Amino acid sequence: MDSRTIAYVLAALMLVVARFALSRGDSRAQSPPDDRDLKENHASLWRLLLASFLVLFAELAFIRWIAVEARVFAYFKNLALLLCFLGFGMGCALSPRRTRWQAGVKALFGLLLVVRFPYLGHRALESLSQSLGASADMHIWAANPTWNLLQFLGAGALAALLFLLIVFVFVPLGQVVSRQMDLAPRPLPAYSWNLAASLVGLLAFLAVSRLMLPPWVWLGTVLLGFALLQSAAASRLLLASLLIPLVLLLHDSSDRDHFIRWTPYQQIQFTRSYTANGEMQGGTVWVNHTGYQFIADLDPIFLQRHPELVTEPLDENPYNVPFRFAVPAPEVLIVGSGTGNDVAAALRNGSSSVDAVEIDPAILAIGRAEHPEHPYDSPRVHVHLTDARAFLKRTTQQYDLILFGLLDSHTQLSDYSNMRLDNFVYTEESFREAKARLKPDGIVFIKFQVDHGWLGRRLRNMLAATFGKPPEIFVAKSSYSWSATCFVVGPSSRVQDALARDPRLAAFVTSHPLLLGTAGVPLTTDDWPYLYQESKNIPRLYWSVAVIILLLALGLYTRIPETAQHRPSLFFFSMGAGFLLLETQVISRLALFFGTTWQVNGIVISAMLAALLLANIVVERSPRPIPTLWSWTGLLSGLAIAYWFPFDRIGGSPAFAGVVAVAVFSLPVIFAGILFSTEFRNTKSPGTALGANMLGAVVGGILENLSLLFGMRTLLLVAIAVYCIAGFGLWRNRRHADAIRVKEPALTRC
Numbered sequence: 001m002d003s004r005t006i007a008y009v010l011a012a013l014m015l016v017v018a019r020f021a022l023s024r025g026d027s028r029a030q031s032p033p034d035d036r037d038l039k040e041n042h043a044s045l046w047r048l049l050l051a052s053f054l055v056l057f058a059e060l061a062f063i064r065w066i067a068v069e070a071r072v073f074a075y076f077k078n079l080a081l082l083l084c085f086l087g088f089g090m091g092c093a094l095s096p097r098r099t100r101w102q103a104g105v106k107a108l109f110g111l112l113l114v115v116r117f118p119y120l121g122h123r124a125l126e127s128l129s130q131s132l133g134a135s136a137d138m139h140i141w142a143a144n145p146t147w148n149l150l151q152f153l154g155a156g157a158l159a160a161l162l163f164l165l166i167v168f169v170f171v172p173l174g175q176v177v178s179r180q181m182d183l184a185p186r187p188l189p190a191y192s193w194n195l196a197a198s199l200v201g202l203l204a205f206l207a208v209s210r211l212m213l214p215p216w217v218w219l220g221t222v223l224l225g226f227a228l229l230q231s232a233a234a235s236r237l238l239l240a241s242l243l244i245p246l247v248l249l250l251h252d253s254s255d256r257d258h259f260i261r262w263t264p265y266q267q268i269q270f271t272r273s274y275t276a277n278g279e280m281q282g283g284t285v286w287v288n289h290t291g292y293q294f295i296a297d298l299d300p301i302f303l304q305r306h307p308e309l310v311t312e313p314l315d316e317n318p319y320n321v322p323f324r325f326a327v328p329a330p331e332v333l334i335v336g337s338g339t340g341n342d343v344a345a346a347l348r349n350g351s352s353s354v355d356a357v358e359i360d361p362a363i364l365a366i367g368r369a370e371h372p373e374h375p376y377d378s379p380r381v382h383v384h385l386t387d388a389r390a391f392l393k394r395t396t397q398q399y400d401l402i403l404f405g406l407l408d409s410h411t412q413l414s415d416y417s418n419m420r421l422d423n424f425v426y427t428e429e430s431f432r433e434a435k436a437r438l439k440p441d442g443i444v445f446i447k448f449q450v451d452h453g454w455l456g457r458r459l460r461n462m463l464a465a466t467f468g469k470p471p472e473i474f475v476a477k478s479s480y481s482w483s484a485t486c487f488v489v490g491p492s493s494r495v496q497d498a499l500a501r502d503p504r505l506a507a508f509v510t511s512h513p514l515l516l517g518t519a520g521v522p523l524t525t526d527d528w529p530y531l532y533q534e535s536k537n538i539p540r541l542y543w544s545v546a547v548i549i550l551l552l553a554l555g556l557y558t559r560i561p562e563t564a565q566h567r568p569s570l571f572f573f574s575m576g577a578g579f580l581l582l583e584t585q586v587i588s589r590l591a592l593f594f595g596t597t598w599q600v601n602g603i604v605i606s607a608m609l610a611a612l613l614l615a616n617i618v619v620e621r622s623p624r625p626i627p628t629l630w631s632w633t634g635l636l637s638g639l640a641i642a643y644w645f646p647f648d649r650i651g652g653s654p655a656f657a658g659v660v661a662v663a664v665f666s667l668p669v670i671f672a673g674i675l676f677s678t679e680f681r682n683t684k685s686p687g688t689a690l691g692a693n694m695l696g697a698v699v700g701g702i703l704e705n706l707s708l709l710f711g712m713r714t715l716l717l718v719a720i721a722v723y724c725i726a727g728f729g730l731w732r733n734r735r736h737a738d739a740i741r742v743k744e745p746a747l748t749r750c
Contacts, residue, residue, distance in 0.1 A: 047229060048180035048190060052197035053204070054225040055173050059084040060205040061218035062166060068267045068288045069115045070125040070162060078584070079545060080166065082701040085576075085694045086549070087167035090556055091174020092691025095182065099175045100168075105226060105239065107168035108219070112249045114162065125158075152544075160548055167556065169222075174694070176229060178687030187686035188620045188677060194690075195613040199606060206602040209264040212362065216250035257283075263362040270366050275306050283370055285339060285363065293363070293406070295339045296481035297372040298348070311479040316508055318476035318484040322403055322445040323349035324505050325488055325498045330400035333357070333437065335388040335425065336407025339367035341481065344375035346403075354381045355399075357391045389424045390594055392433045402434050404446040406484060423529040424592060426459065429648075430526075431466040435491065443490035447476075450485040454534045456516040462523050463489050472499070474512045485514055526592055526648075527711040538705050546702050553698065570729030572689045575676050576696025577703065578722040581715050582639075582672065583608060584704055586665045588712050589647065593658030607662070608669055615673025619681065631675040632727050636720060638667030643716040672723075679730065 063080040067073040073080050094100070115125065177194065184190035208218060220243050227239035252260045257272040269286035281302070282295035297303075298319060303310055314320060319341050323330070329352045334342045337356035346354045356376070358364045364385060368376045376383060384391055388407070407422050424430060434444055444463070450456040456473070464470045471489035478484075488495055499506040524531050533539060587604050619626060645664050650657040676693075683689045700722070707715050 043180060043183035043185070045193065047176060048184070048193055049197040050225060050229060051173050051176040051180070052194045053201040054222060054229075055084075055088060055170070055177065056198040056201035057205050057218075057225075058170065058173070058222045060202065061215070061222060062169070064209075064262075065215045065218065066111075066115075066162070066166070071288065078580075078701045078704065079549075082549060082698045083163050083166040084170050085697045085701070086553055086556070087170030088174035088177075089691045089695035089698070090167065091171040091176075092178035092687050092694065093557075094171065095175045095178035095687045095691075097175070099172045101172050101226065101230065101235070101239075103168050104170075104172040105223070105242070107165040108223065109242070109246070109249075111162070111165045111169070112219075112246065114165070116249050156544065156548060159545065160552060163548060163552055167552070172226070172229075174691065178690060181686035181690060184686070186681075187683065188616060188681040190686065191677065191680055191690075192613060192616045192620070195609055195616060199609045199613070202602065202606055202609065209602075212262055212264070214250065214252070214260075214262050216247045219250065220246055261362040261366075263360050265360055268360070268362045268366070270370065272370070275309075279305075280372060281306070281309070282372060283366075285366060293338050293341070294481050295367070295371050296341055298341075298344065298480070299373050300348075302372065309480045312477065316476065317478055317481065318447060318486065319345035319481060320349065321476050321486065321505075321508075322401065322447075322488070323351070324502060325443055325445065325495055326401040327441055327494070331398070331439075333395075333397070333399045333402045334405055335392075335403065336405035336422075337367075337383075338363055338405060338407070340371040340373070340375040342403055342405045343367075343378075343381055344371065344373040347373075347375055347378055347380065351380065351401075354378075355384060355391075355395070355397065356381055357384045357386060357388050359385070359387050361385055387591075387594075388422070389430055389433075389592065392430065392437065393593070395437065397437065398439045398442070399437055400439055400442045402437060402442070402444045404444070404448075406447050406449065406482060423524075423531055424526060426462070426531045427524045427526050427529050428462055428465065431462055435466055438491060441490070441492050441494050443488060443494050446471075446487040447484035448487070449482075450514065450516075452534070453516050454519070454521045455532070456485060456514060457519065458521050458523060458531070459487055460516060461521070463487055465523065467491060471495075472509055473514050473516070474509045475514050476512065525711075527713050528707075529712075530708060533708065536709055538708050542705055542708070546705070549698070549702070553695075569683075569689055569692045569733070571679060571726050571733060572676075572683075572692040573696035573699075574722050574726035574729055575672065576693035577700030578696075578719045578726060579672060580697040580700035581703060581719040581722065582665075582668060585642070585712065585715050585719070586669070589661055589665065590658060592647075593661060611666060611669045612673040612676075615670050616677045619674055619677040626674060626678055628675065628678060628730065631671050631678065632723075632730075635668055635671035635675060635723055638664075638669075638671055639716055639720050639723070642668060643713065643720075668719075675726075 059081060062084060063073075066080050091100075181187060181190050181194070205218070223239060223242055223246055227236045230236040230239060254260060259270055261268040261270075266287050267289070269289075270283055271286075272283040273281055275281050281297050284291060285293040285295070296319070298310075298314070298317060300314070303314065310317065315324060323345065326332075329350050330346075331353050332346045332351045333355045334346065335357050337343050337358045340356075343354055343356050358367075364376075364383065368374075375381060404425070407425065431444070438444065444467075446459065446463075448456075448459060450459075460471060460473060467489045469489065471487040472495055474486050476484050476486050499509065521534065522528065522536055528536065583605070586608065587601055590604055591601075642664050647657070647661055647664075650660050680686060680689055703718055703722070704715065706718055
């Protein structure tokens with residue numbers, strides 16, 4: 001019996017025990033807490049802090065983990081985050097009821113059992129995004145564009161189950177936070193502690209990501225937090241004991257030739273490979289359960305011993321062919337150097353210097369340790385662990401060859417938006433920056449896996465618009481490493497001269513064409529960077545998932561007892577929607593200056609939480625109430641400035657431009673925080689207000705899809721409209737309160 005089987009048996013037995021041990025609480029879930037629940041029914045700062053910490057830590061944990069196991073969560077923008085918000089909002093609505101710990105624990109282990117089930121989990125989840133969004137308007141790795149109703153319904157049912165389980169995990173946390181907010185003597189200091197603990201939760205998860213700790217650490221922390229929040233010592237001990245099956249369920253076996261790493265971006269699996277006589281020849285890198293890179297030993301001495309590995313001429317291999325177009329001894333920039341195949345090729349072909357740019361530290365570490373040619377050890381190679389676009393903005397070096405490696409992100413998605421890690425690499429502005437980094441006789445060489453004609457046309461048309469002439473396009477196949485579609489172009493006649501001087505190269509290019517057609521396709525820009533989407537529309541996958549979420553939200557709301565249902569405040573609801581729109585805009589804008597790295601995302605969210613905390617302190621310590629009209633006017637003015645500000649014309653270094661962008665976006669964030677805190681201080685039910693805010697964030701996340709139609713900058717206009725709705729809700733509340741005050745004296749006289 002292996003560890004996975006033992007884990008399932010243990011999990012099943014301990015969940016049965018947990019059901020009976022925790023049933024006392026959930027059996028009275030329809031009744032309010034009584035005197036036997038003093039710890040839950042009295043204000044407790046440490047419970048508020050711990051629950052607030054767990055909310056953000058658990059959100060980030062589920063965002064990272066579930067997007068790896070079920071890729072539909074990565075393709076749909078902020079999907080896991082929206083489900084966390086939905087669960088938290090439902091918990092706020094149920095705060096007068098018994099805390100649903102049993103449902104939360106069962107949902108957590110239910111997710112583990114579904115995802116890790118050896119005969120169902122991986123295969124069903126891998127096809128989930130394809131079945132939900134089968135169409136040719138969005139490029140999904142290995143997707144079948146044929147739509148099937150039966151498959152769609154089955155995928156929809158499985159997706160709804162996963163969504164529901166994630167929601168239920170966050171219900172008890174929402175109940176605890178909301179209840180503690182309502183019990184606090186003053187809501188605004190309690191909200192400050194909530195923000196501070198959330199910030200600590202974010203920083204803790206950033207540390208976990210930096211250390212590349214596995215998922216059992218993240219989710220074990222969540223389960224341990226659940227245990228600490230229990231009122232009874234027996235319940236705490238029981239939940240803590242569930243760490244054993246949780247660790248076993250999430251444990252991934254490793255051996256000498258196979259191991260798994262959880263990087264700040266994705267899950268990396270590496271498997272060494274050997275020749276028939278046992279000589280190591282490289283290995284395969286898998287990203288999020290999908291084949292991504294193959295470490296290829298193309299050293300001529302090694303291939304002489306194993307001629308069966310390469311059937312094509314060695315100089316026609318996709319790693320060697322770029323250097324037949326470049327000048328002798330070129331200075332090379334490799335964008336997306338990965339495990340080092342392109343770097344090794346640059347060294348074999350006599351490059352005088354190589355700048356290798358790679359964003360993922362684990363992939364880079366594998367290349368340093370496992371590549372048979374050890375290219376990263378060469379003194380001619382300079383490694384830059386950063387985002388490719390950020391490096392292009394910062395560097396002042398001129399190159400003979402800028403090589404875009406196979407960095408197409410079919411599986412690498414940002415944790416905080418629908419941005420794939422390479423979206424800003426393949427835009428018109430990015431190619432113009434690459435052109436500016438070329439020497440007069442330099443060239444740009446792009447390798448890409450083109451599975452759709454419209455995707456190849458987009459790259460071709462962008463290069464043609466940048467260089468004033470179409471690129472040479474051909475397919476370089478390989479029997480040993482990955483094949484690639486190649487695009488090569490330069491400002492001079494270097495490419496044409498290379499073809500004229502080398503008849504074999506010209507014959508190779510001519511005999512391996514790629515027919516892309518002439519149909520029009522929108523070009524990607526920094527405002528509309530959706531490389532893997534055919535046109536400016538909302539793909540079927542997004543519609544499918546959005547409908548499932550909305551139906552799920554409506555169904556859950558009808559399950560809330562009528563006595564616990566509160567009409568969400570339009571003001572707090574709209575503030576949540578607007579703030580999520582603003583947060584996504586800030587992250588995407590700053591990614592242009594600092595890169596789409598996990599550090600940048602973490603710093604941006606930390607800064608926004610800190611800004612809200614600062615606004616809270618300002619409102620709390622202000623000697624007189626801050627006029628609402630001033631805050632609301634400052635908010636709308638700040639959004640208007642951010643919309644019209646010419647970020648692309650900021651002079652100086654990219655770092656200076658980034659600081660200016662931070663300053664511009666800080667204005668609406670601070671004013672939104674002041675406006676929220678001012679009203680939050682006077683609300684009768686802080687927990688209900690917080691729940692409405694979270695539910696509004698769900699709607700804001702769905703509204704983000706409008707950027708797929710109109711561009712990312714348009715989200716600022718949408719945010720202005722949403723904040724205007726918040727202003728209307730605030731005016732309506734004030735008018736209702738004034739009407740009550742007018743009636744009260746009349747009733748007194750009677």
